[in-house]
Amino acid sequence: MGTKKTMRQRLVAATLACSAIALTTVLSTADIKSAVAAGAGLGASDQDAPVMRRLTPTQYKRVVRDIFGPGVEIGGRFEPAQRVSGLLEVGTGTVSLAASGFEQYDSIARGIAAQVLSPERRDLFMHCKPASETAPDDACARQFLKAVGEQLYRRPLTDNELSTQVEFANEAGTKLKSFYSGLEMSLASMMVQLQFLFRQETVIPAKGTASRFELDGYSKASRLSFFLWDAAPDGRLLAAAASGKLDTEKGLNEEVDRLLAARRLEDGVRSFFSDMFGFDTFDSLSKDATLYPNFTRTVGDDAREQTMRTVVDLLIAKKGDYRDLYTARETFLTPVLGSMYRVPVTTNLPNGFPENKWTRHEYEPNDPRAGILTHISFVSLHSHPGRTSPTLRGKALREMVLCQRVPDPPGNVNFTVVQDTTNPLYKTARDRLNAHATEAMCTGCHKIMDPMGLALENFDSDGVFRTAENGTKLNTSGVLDGISFTDAQGLGKAVHDNPATTKCLVNRITSYALGRGPAKSEDAWVKSLQDTFAANGYRVQDLMRAIVTNPEFYQVSQSQAQ
């Protein structure tokens, strides 16, 4: 033993001494190249194969708190997301885990496991006592790990997986002379494993067809639950998966009805729209404190929540028309948002609900605001820290709401025609952009962004209403795909009526549900979803139902399954 250790230490010293020679390269450059080549096709979706998705931070936290209670502290940094085809959710199907990220997830997992098995909490989750606290107890460990494991992995553990986890608990418990420390190590190890961190889907031959494959019951349950609730399947859904209920039309419809009727549907709808509208960028949004002293962190948080409440109210509570999001006068405000919108907001705080600072509000007919594009959330996110940007706003509208790609600016371009804001010749953004558009190579793209963004110029970088820039009255006229308007209300109406608006929503929500863009073989299905969406008055909840009750949602063609 002593000899072995010394030899290893000598090896370390030798490696340090001649570091230029790679003694233990983890992967060769050739390995990396082949891995990259394999990954180069990511996102090119002419396949309908299932995608292995990494849990988002929201999903991770929700899964952990659903199992171990809302009081569990989840500290640490999650891996940054990657937006692919307009969605972070699609990006989760293209990423792995970097070394520093793995370290973070390991630390988060150990933090959670320590809380769960702390003397104060462990009795909530343990239904057995070890024979001795200072030694392993396989039977008791197995009982705990089996129950918790099924929730963490969203399916029962295989015999092999379970016995490995019991072995970990045994080995660690022996070494640390503590049953609970051993169990803690084993629990933490489950939460850094692929089966927990990634949503893996299993494919089996579909009943009654030779050429089709489909997801197994547990994979169906996860796909349903993460789409509709942005959470792992609950006990009832796992039981439905185990019993084969999800494989029958009647059984599936029953479970879909239950999920759509639940309050947690709101979580799913929020997560989808937060992703589609790029609200993750609120976390890094900052306005210059000198120029916009009123735009505090609270304003940003409330602005995001305002839009989310408007979405949930219109689409779920009222079962309204998706297009009305762009014209709706009804919204929700807090006193702090009221000060930004210059609207008096009195919260009527009923007894017992002092924390409810939100009040329903309807903009007056003559108010320039209508629709979510005029919310502080949209106009402040798509601005510079110190001033507005019609270009950024137009680009966001094209890309996020209409699913159209705006090309990157060209190389070797001369921008000098756009002077700084203090130039007396160009007082407004419109003046500056007009000057810029004299450059032929810029005009093409600016034409498809600026005219929409300019209609929102009444709203400053912090979202506050203004009528002039540098003393010059603003001209907010614009045009979208041939429809002219004079202000933000007109823009909202044009977006409402644009056929790309609803097509985009169907594309995004289907991609979100699948974790990838729809495949060529799914064109007919997507077309039918668009028709159903129109026929049902553009009700998002009905669209979600149409997606998850169609067998297409769970099927995989033979070539992909193999």
Next chain:
Amino acid sequence: MNTSLNRRSVLRGMLSGTAVTVGLPLLDCFLNANGDALAAGGPLPKCFVSWFQGLGFVPGYWEPKVIGENYQVGPHLRAMAAHTKKMNVYSGMKLFLDQTPANAHGSGPAGCLQGSVGNLSLPTIDQLIADTIGTRTRFRSLEVSCDGGTDAFSRRSATAINAGEPDPAKLYLRIFGPDFKDPNAADFTPDPQVMVRESVLSGIKDKREKLIQNLGAMDKARVDEYFTSLRALENRLQIELEKPAPLESCVMHAKVDSVPLGKVVEEARATHNLHASLLAHAMACGQTQVAHLKLGASTCDLRRRGSQQTYHMYTHEEAIDPALGYQKEVEYFSNQSAEALAEFVTAFESIREGERTLLDRSVILYSTDGGNARTHSLENIPMLTIGGGNGAMKTGMHVRTNGDPITRVGLTVMQAMGVSIGQWGTVSNQTSKTVTDVMA
């Protein structure tokens, strides 16, 4: 127990009973009398830092006039004047777009750091180097960001993107927190918790073959990357169980408290200087040999406090001052970049290792996103290397080429760091020509 590996059996043996205390450092690991080399004969290991800041320098104002030795830097690089003897300046190099569309500020960093303007998923140079020299340190590599965000331009593959740590207080804890073992401490006690964690990770790794057997090529690559990351942590824990070799210049860094993070240029500079100091101390203490730092993004949105405009906006929108011949505000920000780089270099230069300094065994690679931010040009992209990598590179040179691919510099640095690589880059940016003028 069929999941056990030999290594785990070894650990079990080590742990049978109480923790082991190892009181004597290994003779092999003693430093020589000067403190700048290991007594066994080899020099202290090489270190590499990739230092990135977007928007470059104004063309015509950074390049030295003299080619070769004894050059003087251009006026916008004057902050680096004190370091010219240990710095190489590369001018006249470019990136070829071939048939790819210009991705305004995206093609440049990809070309400089990944060797390709068309494939943005290739590994970055810091990771290619870490694969060679990062496997026997606690951290394979460390990535940091100075503008409050986590984007850092470091990736190991298409699927493993390294987040930059934005917060120096958290970086401090990661390196010098409770898991740090002072290499100069007389006694060493392996932590039983660490032994158990290492053993469990090793047990997970044993399941790899089973987990990948049913996966398609795309997911297999992602799972492989996951296991590479798992092994990196396992490796770190193994190293924490060893008595580290003494390093005379290693001094535990003073505790770092939270500072305001953000895009105001003073905040970013303060964050940068803490990161610089922590990385230098980490390298002096043998914790890592590879780091990547991002001061600002390629579309650098740092700004003065109270200003409407960001650096990036100024590069495109500020009028050229007819008297000066360049954009005045842009010069302000490029000076900030040069000063920050000088402070970074000073942090390495101020760690003395016998007659030499940490900088002498390091190479710091400065790169940016283009040759002229105002026009998105990819011609004459500024690039610098500072430090000689234990004599692997000559320093104090200004190398000017007439439109050679800038990947030549990256290839040169990788070879100097010991990476076994004969050519680097894709399409017209592929090169097998190192910058021979600076190769020792």
